[in-house]
Amino acid sequence: MSETAQPTASAEAGSTASVPVVEGRNIIKRFGGTQAVDDVSIAVARGEVHGLVGENGAGKSTLMRVLAGVLAPTEGEVLIEGRHLEPGDTRAALDAGVSLVHQELSLVPEMTVAENILLGSTPTRAGVIDGRTQRRIAGEALEEIGVSVDLDEPISRLSVAMRQFVEIARAIARRPRVLILDEPTATLTPAETDHLLATLKRLARTDLAILYISHRIPEIFTLCDRVTVLRDGKLVICDEIGNYTPDSMVQYMVGRELQLDMANRRIDPELGEVVLSARGLQAPSVNDVDLEVRAGEIVGLGGLVGAGRTEIVRAMIGADPRSDGETTVTLDGRRRRIGSYRAAVNAGIAYIPEERRSDGLALTMSVSDNIALPNRSKLSRTFILQRRRIAEFARSLAETVNLRPPEIKREAGQFSGGNQQKVVIAKWLGRRPDVIVLDEPTRGVDVGAKAEIHRLIRELANDGAAVLVVSSDLPELLELSDTIHVVRDGRIVGVLPGVGTEETEVMALAAGQREVDAA
Amino acid sequence: MSPETAAATSARPPAARIEEELEVTAFKLSEWMASQGIFIFTAALVLFAVVFIDGFASLPNLTDVFNRAAPIGIVAAGMTFVVISGNYLDLSVVAQVATAAVVLIAVTNAVGLLPAIAFALLIALAYGIVNGIAVGVFKANAVIVTLSTTFIGLGLLRWLTGGSIYFGDSDGPIRTFGTTRIGPLPLSMILFVVVTIVLSLVLTRTNFGFMVRAYGSNREATRLAGVNTPLVVIGAFTMSALGAMLGGFVLAAFSNTAVSAMSDGYDFRALAAIIVGGTSVFGGRGSVMRTLLGVIFVSVLTNIMVLTGLGFGFQQMAIGLLIVLAVTVDALARKTRAS
Numbered sequence: 001m002s003e004t005a006q007p008t009a010s011a012e013a014g015s016t017a018s019v020p021v022v023e024g025r026n027i028i029k030r031f032g033g034t035q036a037v038d039d040v041s042i043a044v045a046r047g048e049v050h051g052l053v054g055e056n057g058a059g060k061s062t063l064m065r066v067l068a069g070v071l072a073p074t075e076g077e078v079l080i081e082g083r084h085l086e087p088g089d090t091r092a093a094l095d096a097g098v099s100l101v102h103q104e105l106s107l108v109p110e111m112t113v114a115e116n117i118l119l120g121s122t123p124t125r126a127g128v129i130d131g132r133t134q135r136r137i138a139g140e141a142l143e144e145i146g147v148s149v150d151l152d153e154p155i156s157r158l159s160v161a162m163r164q165f166v167e168i169a170r171a172i173a174r175r176p177r178v179l180i181l182d183e184p185t186a187t188l189t190p191a192e193t194d195h196l197l198a199t200l201k202r203l204a205r206t207d208l209a210i211l212y213i214s215h216r217i218p219e220i221f222t223l224c225d226r227v228t229v230l231r232d233g234k235l236v237i238c239d240e241i242g243n244y245t246p247d248s249m250v251q252y253m254v255g256r257e258l259q260l261d262m263a264n265r266r267i268d269p270e271l272g273e274v275v276l277s278a279r280g281l282q283a284p285s286v287n288d289v290d291l292e293v294r295a296g297e298i299v300g301l302g303g304l305v306g307a308g309r310t311e312i313v314r315a316m317i318g319a320d321p322r323s324d325g326e327t328t329v330t331l332d333g334r335r336r337r338i339g340s341y342r343a344a345v346n347a348g349i350a351y352i353p354e355e356r357r358s359d360g361l362a363l364t365m366s367v368s369d370n371i372a373l374p375n376r377s378k379l380s381r382t383f384i385l386q387r388r389r390i391a392e393f394a395r396s397l398a399e400t401v402n403l404r405p406p407e408i409k410r411e412a413g414q415f416s417g418g419n420q421q422k423v424v425i426a427k428w429l430g431r432r433p434d435v436i437v438l439d440e441p442t443r444g445v446d447v448g449a450k451a452e453i454h455r456l457i458r459e460l461a462n463d464g465a466a467v468l469v470v471s472s473d474l475p476e477l478l479e480l481s482d483t484i485h486v487v488r489d490g491r492i493v494g495v496l497p498g499v500g501t502e503e504t505e506v507m508a509l510a511a512g513q514r515e516v517d518a519a
Numbered sequence: 520m521s522p523e524t525a526a527a528t529s530a531r532p533p534a535a536r537i538e539e540e541l542e543v544t545a546f547k548l549s550e551w552m553a554s555q556g557i558f559i560f561t562a563a564l565v566l567f568a569v570v571f572i573d574g575f576a577s578l579p580n581l582t583d584v585f586n587r588a589a590p591i592g593i594v595a596a597g598m599t600f601v602v603i604s605g606n607y608l609d610l611s612v613v614a615q616v617a618t619a620a621v622v623l624i625a626v627t628n629a630v631g632l633l634p635a636i637a638f639a640l641l642i643a644l645a646y647g648i649v650n651g652i653a654v655g656v657f658k659a660n661a662v663i664v665t666l667s668t669t670f671i672g673l674g675l676l677r678w679l680t681g682g683s684i685y686f687g688d689s690d691g692p693i694r695t696f697g698t699t700r701i702g703p704l705p706l707s708m709i710l711f712v713v714v715t716i717v718l719s720l721v722l723t724r725t726n727f728g729f730m731v732r733a734y735g736s737n738r739e740a741t742r743l744a745g746v747n748t749p750l751v752v753i754g755a756f757t758m759s760a761l762g763a764m765l766g767g768f769v770l771a772a773f774s775n776t777a778v779s780a781m782s783d784g785y786d787f788r789a790l791a792a793i794i795v796g797g798t799s800v801f802g803g804r805g806s807v808m809r810t811l812l813g814v815i816f817v818s819v820l821t822n823i824m825v826l827t828g829l830g831f832g833f834q835q836m837a838i839g840l841l842i843v844l845a846v847t848v849d850a851l852a853r854k855t856r857a858s
Contacts, residue, residue: 345745
């Protein structure tokens with residue numbers, strides 16, 4: 001090491017050997033009222049691959065972003081080789097040697113592989129881009145992770161998997177001391193995954209500290225030396241990998257104290273004919289999906305974030321284009337093909353999207369206007385808006401969903417998340433939908449609003465609607481669904497009954513810990 | 520942590536906090552300015568002009584202000600639909616106003632008034648549909664599309680007319696329209712008020728206007744509500760085209776002449792009125808009545824500059840400055856609302 005040249009530095013270097021490369025001390029991170037990370041301490045040593053696992057929403061990504069200096073913690077401190085890291089200063093974190101491989105790709109599609117790998121630290125000579133050095137560094141980084149790709153190829157022409165590798169090469173090119181990867185294998189094939197895991201193991205031996213976030217349990221066992229399990233933002237356990245079994249790990253991930261509220265469960269719901277049916281659905285992140293929902297039935301789509309659940313429902317109802325397959329809605333013996341989203345709406349499908357702020361609501365408009373939007377044809381036969389009728393209509397629906405405060409003239413953007421979600425549901429209730437598709441209906445919603453939304457969903461099913469719910473919230477899925485379909489890698493990997501299914505069974509299927517032949 | 524770094528970190532927050540508070544104040548102020556400012560500013564400006572500017576409060580001057588404001592105001596009222604739909608602006612009004620003016624006078628001279636109006640109406644529909652299809656169906660950028668249709672339209676007009684000036688019949692219907700007054704009010708001003716009221720009702724009281732506002736507020740949510748969104752965009756550009764056509768008629772009637780260069784700067788003047796009125800360039804927020812206030816503000820300001828002897832260059836600079844100020848306030852206000 002070059003530091004040994006100076007006596008003081010050598011003393012420091014001697015001490016850093018025992019100091020973890022990256023350490024988070026009593027990290028707390030709150031977003032508004034929710035506690036995403038609750039007093040978690042974590043340390044990763046040189047040469048170690050440290051796994052970070054947990055359910056959706058356990059706080060993994062938030063903790064990782066705090067450690068990478070992207071987010072400032074509400075309380076607590078991050079240390080890089082024993083030195084305080086200025087919170088929320090991405091540049092300082094990079095300079096300190098923390099490299100983060102994002103879950104969402106952050107490459108510039110129009111630029112070449114070499115340009116992307118050195119983005120932000122492009123080498124220059126007298127202010128002019130030094131293409132040769134750029135290509136050399138990029139080439140070395142790619143060689144290091146054992147990937148061969150044309151350095152001059154624009155990113156937009158690469159496969160998603162190859163982009164992921166370029167992203168990793170970019171992190172490596174910065175010569176980091178800590179490499180943080182968030183679900184890097186989500187888009188990779190098994191062979192590519194194996195290659196990546198082998199590469200990471202090799203890199204760890206070059207004195208790198210690796211923090212590896214995944215909900216894929218087999219990968220964790222292949223790769224990691226130690227594993228930290230998070231649940232509901234809290235640290236459950238941190239131990240050597242040898243002290244876990246796949247089953248015990250799943251148990252740690254889901255074993256919450258909270259008991260399922262089965263009191264409200266529907267008992268022996270009356271199921272009718274198949275109303276919503278999809279056959280051989282193909283779309284980006286959707287692989288040959290068949291799905292059926294009967295009248296009066298609540299079907300839950302479970303799985304991990306990024307498994308393709310949203311993509312499946314959107315392709316199903318035509319909100320996104322599909323490359324193959326067919327969706328039909330059958331009502332009163334009449335079978336209709338759903339060729340476009342507008343056809344879906346006309347056939348009586350209501351869709352409550354995952355992103356209510358960006359896709360569900362016109363935030364600058366009043367609650368009343370939002371509710372009127374999908375009900376225009378019903379509310380005014382002429383082209384003139386019937387404002388009094390709209391107001392009455394909106395008021396009664398606001399009452400049905402128990403909007404708080406019940407002020408329908410207020411802008412939608414001024415309500416809390418839970419009440420915004422109620423507005424999104426209310427606007428579709430007005431159409432008395434025969435099919436209702438809800439994507440994460442209670443995410444970011446407080447407990448009271450959540451119970452009310454559950455009540456509404458049950459009432460809809462009781463009235464004979466075919467209900468399809470996507471949820472990352474396992475208890476919710478188990479409480480609501482009559483049937484649960486578990487999705488992984490854009491496929492349905494298992495169908496479980498709503499009654500009598502344990503959280504661990506769903507989790508094991510979703511995480512690929514238990515391999516079940518796809519139905 | 521060493522004592523020095525501890526001191527440094529504890530010394531930083533107060534300064535940062537003051538900066539933050541200043542920012543918060545600026546945001547709150549801009550929120551207020553964007554939502555309420557125009558009412559107060561317009562009233563204050565008119566009051567200032569009445570008290571301090573010699574010759575402002577005379578009937579001939581006020582008539583002149585309104586005669587100049589009418590065509591811009593009508594154009595701006597129509598263009599408000601495009602801005603509220605979240606498509607920034609319609610630059611092609613420059614070509615549309617000149618085309619409508621030339622068509623009105625030239626075709627009336629050659630064939631008659633009604634064919635002239637029918638022909639102009641066809642041209643307006645063509646503009647609305649072409650701009651609307653490019654932007655609404657093919658998702659092309661509205662600024663570039665309408666800049667291009669301006670080039671196409673003006674180019675065509677100059678090529679066909681050779682840049683010559685058309686004069687209306689000295690006792691024809693256009694001349695009559697341009698000179699008729701009801702009491703002290705010129706007919707053009709009454710038309711301006713009527714168009715503003717009608718377009719305001721279309722925006723607030725009809726299904727179409729409702730969808731334009733919803734689309735401007737959130738495109739994806741509006742699409743997911745089952746709305747035929749391309750049609751909404753085509754409609755918004757058609758409203759703008761109709762406004763530009765009527766604005767062109769009024770402009771031609773005012774002087775009983777028409778020339779391809781007569782509408783220079785109408786795009787930015789109309790935009791200035793819309794944004795100064797408080798309609799957001801981010802879409803979804805605003806009204807035709809606000810545009811009316813914006814037109815009054817810009818027109819009175821321009822008139823003050825004329826009366827105090829500030830030249831055209833200065834006026835142009837002031838309008839530019841006003842737009843920058845208004846869009847900055849708009850952006851800050853939006854950020855405040857988002858947080």
